[in-house]
Amino acid sequence: MTPTAAPGGTPDEQPGAGLRIDAERNRDRILAAARRLFATEGLGVSMAAVAREAGVGKATLSRRFATRDELVDAVFADRMDGYAAAVATALADPDPWRGFTGYVHTVCAMQAADRGFADVLTMTFPAAKALEKRRAEAYHGFLELIARAKGTGHLREDFTDRDMPILLMANAGVVNAAGDAAPDAWQRLVAHMLRSYANPAAPLPPMPDAPAPTALYRAMVRLTRPGTDRGSEGH
Incomplete structure (x- = not known):
């Protein structure tokens, strides 16, 4: 039956x-x-x-x-696995400062690639036990990464683990606001933030170009149209 x-x-x-x-x-x-x-x-x-x-x-x-x-x-189980793996990769880098900057860029790139994951990294989900377990693992690895990067003299002493969630919130905002109109705008933000975390003379990746004025204009127009889907600009 x-x-x-x-x-x-x-x-x-x-x-x-x-x-x-x-x-x-x-x-x-x-x-x-x-x-x-x-x-x-x-x-x-x-x-x-x-x-x-x-x-x-x-x-x-x-x-x-x-x-x-x-x-x-x-x-997001697989993405949180990738998030935790990014810390392990950074800690394995023989250059702690390069590991730190690479980790920051990698995580922000993960946000940019997936709008949902951009939200996940700035929110907590108490009932999502596996996800929160991986987040905790990544957090403890990040604390070690901070200590190592400070040990090189390149990371400012006043940088704290709490600065990373602030960056992720800001990056999520840029990713969500810019959409497909200015998809690489987040890279400019991250480059500026890394410079604010660094001591003078610390080696840093090149500064990416700013988005074109027309791209930023389309992004701002997009913000005036709540509910407009990503990728719909110009249609």
Whole structure:
């Protein structure tokens, strides 16, 4: 006998049999849909929008992911692995200052590549246990990275671990505001911030070019149109 679907959902479980193949497919579709929407629109996307994008009912979504935190945890697990790995790579660099500047640029580039991840790095999700565990691991590695970079004499003594969240908040704002109109604007921000963290004579990567005036204008126009999707400029 075929199981009956809940209203708005799809049949996806058999008592005592674990997840059926169609349930696994539903989960994969939900994750793929959430990744697409979070990457382009940020974490403000509703759970209902994720269900529509995945082609499943809200009841099915709720069975797979009871809360937004659970969905965020699953969607960004690999990206948080990459975030933690970035610290390990920086600590492995024989030049601690180069490791520090490389880490800052890498993390900000991860934000720029995924609007949802830009939000994740500036928010906390207490119920997303795996995600928060990886964040804590990255944080402790970053503390060591700061100490090593200061030991080279290149990182200012008044730099603290709290300056990184400030940078990430600022970078998320630039990424979200500039969109596809000025997609590389974040690199200019990061370069300026690294210069503010450095002692005189510290070696630094070249300063990227500023965005073209027309690109910044399109970004500012974009900000006057709430709800305008990234990539829609000029259409």
